[in-house]
Amino acid sequence: MRLSWFVLFALLCVASLMVGARELAGSTLFALPDDTWLTLTASRLPRLAALILIGIGLAVCGVILQQIVRNRFVEPSTSGGLDAARLGILLSLGLAPSAGNLVRMLFALAFCFAASLLFVAIIRRIRVKNTVLVPVIGLMYGGVLSAVAEFYAYRINMLQSMQGWLLGDFSKVVQGRYEIIYVILPIIAVTYLYAHRFTVVGMGEGMATSLGLNYAAHVALGLLLVAVTVSASVITVGAIPFVGLVIPNLVALRHGDNLRRTLPLVALGGAALLLACDIIGRLLIYPFEVPIGLTAGGLGGMIFLGLILWRQR
Template sequence: MKRAAGLKAASLLVLGVVLIVIVSVLSVLYGSKDISYITVWNALVHFDPDNIDHQIILTSRIPRVAGALLIGAFLAVSGALMQGMTRNYLASPSIMGVSDGSVFAITLCMVFLPGTSSMTMILYSLAGSALGAALVFGISRLVPGGASPLTMAVLGTIIGTFLGGVSQALSVYFQVSQDISFWYNARLHMMDPAVIKLAIPFAVIGLSLGILMSRPVTLLSLGEETAAGLGLKVTAVKGLTMLSVVLLTGISVAIAGKIAFVGLIIPHITRLLIGQDYRKIVPFAAFFGALFLAACDLFSRFINYPFETPVGVVTALFGVPFFLYLVKTRGGSQA
């Protein structure tokens, strides 16, 4: 039995890697301007700074697919950790107000600290993620039945809408709405490679924490009382798990803006394929999340060709029906 499960996991891993490579290659080749294989190869081994195609490949296409893979992995891991920790099948950064908190903090940064550095922007995004999570989980404790999936989803939506409304009001009043629109309508082709580099240390810490917390989260997914009975320090585990979620979500928003539903869909698919052990769910969710967002980004280039469609539109095409399916089939029960 274990051998069969190991073989299945290995097969999925190999298939995931192959698909990621294929999608990555296609993402570099195709867009508003198609570029030949030979041109891509020459750009990699014989870069010519005067060649516009070479510039597009190295400064736009490759950073874009790299960013999509990283962000997809970060959001999927965040969603998996949140769902396991709360036993809430609707938990995800975009639904629970974590992403909206990041955008709110970035808005404050751009309004009151114009011209700030990319690192400061990342730090504000991280603080905003923590704020959004604290508001949703804090208010849920004050509301009767606040721990139920539907109630928390509603609270997250209300708080996210409130933070979004305040952000838009501030951006209009201080005339920075065009700058803020990037973070609400994520466009991966507008990512700054320098921000990606600055975010890597935070990503390493966040992913490391996520992997470290994977076993305790497996116990938490059985219920807090059961986990405590097995000797788990529930409060400490929840704190470290949320720190991982805040780090991964905050840097994702700082890099490319708010992208919804990746953290909702991918953990469910991963559990269906891998099982309930978060020691496997966390790394596989990262692989599947990276593949999903990169594929959505590739698809977004051809919906309204040759114009770019925000990748959030594509993820919503999959995410909204999936969300409604979960509500219909699972109701208000906890996982």
């Protein structure tokens, strides 16, 4: 099974390099004329790296949030994290318009982390018994944050700029404009090192404390890892929903909840899903492309609905 996953992932990577407004044949890849080399190094390879890193990062974020909240239907798009990151970016554009991506990312990180802490506190206070209500609360919470962001954007005459953050789009990923997402690499390493502890966190505060784990510290660490990943991805390509919801659920259905064992499969699945959505978006209206936020939202939304119906049954 794992070998087939790697084969599928490799095929998707090759297809991602080949497909585009300018098709690259296999013969040109081996010959590497100057124009083909420029297309690969300046556009296709950076785009491939961004797709893989962001797919892995969002899938891992979903796992962390699901363990902390103890709900299978939680990820950054259903807990207000993406909306909070967009709000932080808009505030940075209004308060420090000449600041670079690093400052904007710090704004997004701070707002995403604070919003995630508040969401966890709300869920723990309400103590919802129906698991489906948790993402509903998260979507309403995100809707409030999104409304605040749109109102602020309207006040500072940047509503049009905000639309660029609403849908993920990899068409602008080129060399020199995506490197900030490499911050996701240490996030993945830390998550894997703490995989067993996050598994214990998913058992609940009482069980984690009885096993000698500092529950509050590990929850804060997990939310910080999520905030860094979400802010880096939103700064680079915009908001992409449902990746962190679909892949962890599909992996858990077959391989269980031991993160030390399943985290590599979750990471690989997240990258593969994002690659597939990007290739579909590039082929639907070729030679133009559909933003990946639409394809990921459509495909992920259908799978999300199927998971809810299956859980209810």
